[in-house]
Amino acid sequence: MGADDEEMNINNREIIRKQIREKYGVKENDFLLVTGGKIDKDKNVHLLAEAISAIENKNLRLMIFGNIHSDVESIIDSFGDERIIKIGWITSNRVYDYMYAADLAVFTGLHSVLWEQTVASCVPCLFSKLKGFEHVDIGGNALFFENRSIDCYKDVISKVIEDKELYTRLKRCANVEAANSFLYSRIAKQVVEDAFHNQL
Secondary structure, three states, X not given: OOEOOOOOOHHHHHHHHHHHHHHOOOOOOOEEEEEEOOEOHHHOHHHHHHXXXXXXXXXXXXXXXXXXXHHHHHHHHHOOOOOEEEEEOOOHHXXXXXXXXXXXXXXXXXXXXXXXHHHHOOOOEEEEOOXXXXXXXXOOOEXXXXXXXXXXXXXXXXXXXXXXXXXXXXXXXXXXXXXXXXXXXXXXXXXXXXXHHHHO
């Protein structure tokens, strides 16, 4: 799994970041978490939303893209937290743009292709800790939730937004050449080289 570099516009990511944040009223000094996908209870986004609501930081925001199952949406709405932004379904080629808008991408469920797409977008990440998916850590760009609970989400997110050195390190490690290994063009090149190495 990887990212379609023909759909990415990473050279203009700062412009795109500003446009999307302005569209949804996210200030530059707000700390924006972005998550998305097909949002059902297995994604634990309702727990993430509750964790956000429990963190007393007026500049913390959570943006959720994708279709949200009705029972999950009702839970999220019950918090009445204006810091949580639901933007609905977006086309697959817009995913990268919303990742550029993020200060931190957060995934609290099982693995999806969004994980690799986000790493390729050079965005710091928080992921569920799953055996066999350590490859999304390319040298310090990500932290992992040890369990899927409100307290765990709250603790890890609070740590990142309060520890400026930690966040700076995550951001620096996300924006490295290793992120390009998740691009389709690089994956295709590697497959061809591996398959035909002895014949080229």
